[in-house]
Amino acid sequence: MKLSFCVNNRPVQLETDPDRRLLDILREDLSLTGTKEGCAEGECGACTVLLDGEAVHSCLTLAIQLGGRHVVTIEGLSETGELDVLQKAFVEEIAVQCGFCTTGMIMSAKALLLKNPAPTKEEIRVALSGNICRCSGYVQIVRAVDRAAHELREVAYGKPDAKNTG
Amino acid sequence: MESLTPKTLDELTEALAQATSGSRIIAGGTDLVIQMQRGQTEPDLLIYPGQIPELRTILLQKDKLHVGAMVTMQELTAALQSIPEFCAISDAASGVGTPQIRSKATIVGNLCNASPAGDMLPIGKLYDLKLKIVSKDGTMSLIPIDQFILGPRKNALQIGQAVVGLTINRKRWVGYVSAFRKIGFREYVSIAREGMGALVKRLPDGMIQDARLTLGAVATTPIRIPEAEVLMAGRVLDENLLREVAAITARTIHNNCRPANRLYKTEAAQGLVADLFDLLRKRT
CATH class of the missing domain: 3.10.20.30 (Beta-grasp domain)
Known part of the structure; x- marks a missing residue:
């Protein structure tokens, strides 16, 4: 075809x-x-x-x-040559170990943030529930997505907000 | 392998005219692709109706709900989660697989696949939904769910037919609250070991006027619990009723499921009914 x-x-x-x-x-x-x-x-x-x-x-x-x-x-x-906010957050939070699951994690997180720019920790966990990591654990990964969401909102609104207490 | 991607209902009927017993229609593909990868099915012709606008539509009217065959679990969840009589549908749709599965998998595909563990089977029976079927000669027909699900992975579709959508008589359920719960090995990403749907109509004082209960993943096709439905009328959703409904549900499961699963599934019924009652109470 x-x-x-x-x-x-x-x-x-x-x-x-x-x-x-x-x-x-x-x-x-x-x-x-x-x-x-x-x-x-x-x-x-x-x-x-x-x-x-x-x-x-x-x-x-x-x-x-x-x-x-x-x-x-x-x-x-990262088509412009600069890493996406999510990619940077994964690096900063050391949310990567072997790295094999990472691209899938980031794409699931991207889909979440496109629809919901201020997710709770629970919403992040649900969004990542279809992505399995067998070495780094999920704590840093959830933290990285949370961090990216905060940073994106800071870019958009210019100030941190207090909503996301998960 | 041949493939056709009809863009209108007329083109779909033309495509169906070319179908043989080995042809398959692909919707979300979350079941079919796995079957194809495992060599369980090798279609001679694959038809993808995802570009037909009518099949992507949810139509919510005062007297009926129509859901196109290509509507995804995610779209369905978003559309129905705040409508009391249809909350059970969004409960079930939001619990299917993972976000990646829900963004492709369809309610109609789940029904066509007819897996005994399919979450949409007890939902279909709960609402007496009907499937709208188009044949290769262009005729449309409505088939009730009970006549569509024939057994494990068996549906009533004939060669040259496709489901284009489903319809629910909304008027029948106005004033009801609904809920669906399932039990699996873990909270997310789980295949139902047991699923239960409920529709309950209450008077302002909380007394139940009418109730309907269905079970999935127990027998090979979904079943109702008429004894518990009758018992619930005239009662309130209290702990006594919970215990009695749980006992009847456990007995129904015991009598209908395979011996190998009987012990676990009968025991689990207690928690399942308690969870379901919790949801119904919150949705007064």
Whole structure:
């Protein structure tokens, strides 16, 4: 099938099989290897990307579902060469150990912050409930997302707020 | 593998005319893709109806609710969570899988997949929902949930047919409050070991006028608990009623589930009913 869709704000046209996974299109056809393959059956969240702004598993998304849609991968967050606020927060909070789950975590967090700029700690945990980390633990990860949310709000409103007490 | 991505209902019927027994319709794909990856199904033709606007629509009217076949769990949760008679639907939809699953998985796909553990099966039975089905000759028909779910992973769709949406008679449930709870191995990301839905209509003094209860993940298809429903009428949602309903629910589960699961599922019924009553009380 002929597939036309958008990846990281760029139009992409491919001749591909309708049952080719988005994960394989990204990693093998477009060389966007930041998206990781973990369990390959929608359990671990390592392959999470944004599809029209929503977090989805790229391992469970097929080419036939992609026509006309917009995919954002981890590479799309730092296209200007500067890290996204979320990426910086993960570094600052040392929310990374082996790093394999990190891109999926960040994309799930991105989907959350796009919809909810002031999440509680509980809302962060729910948003990340589909992402499994088996080495660093979740404390620093939740803290990093919370930090990014605060920093984004400071940029937007110019002052810290007291809402987010989780 | 051939593929078709119809953009209108007419194009969908044209696509269905090409379908064989090996063809599959893909909605969110959260079940089908796994089956395909495992080699459990190898479709000759894959039809994706996600670009048909009518299938992405939620229509909430005074007398009915219509949900298109491509509406996701997440969209459904957001649309219905503040409507008392439909809270059970958002409870169930918001508990399916993970955020990544809920942003793609559809209520109609969950029903079509007909897994005994599917959270939308007891919901379907709770509301007597009907599925709107289109055939390859363009005719539309409505099939009640009981005639649609035939058994584990078996639905009534025939070759050349597709579900385009579902409809619930809202008028029937105005004035009711509703809730759904499930028990799994953990709070999030869990597949139901037991799920229970409730619709309750109360008078201003709290007395129950009418109640309906359904159980999922117990038998191969969802079941009602008529004995408890009758018992609840004329009572209030107090601890005595909770104990009696829990006992009947436990007995119903005992009589309907596989022997291997009987002990655990019967015991768990107590907590499930208590959780459900909690939710119903909060939603007065």
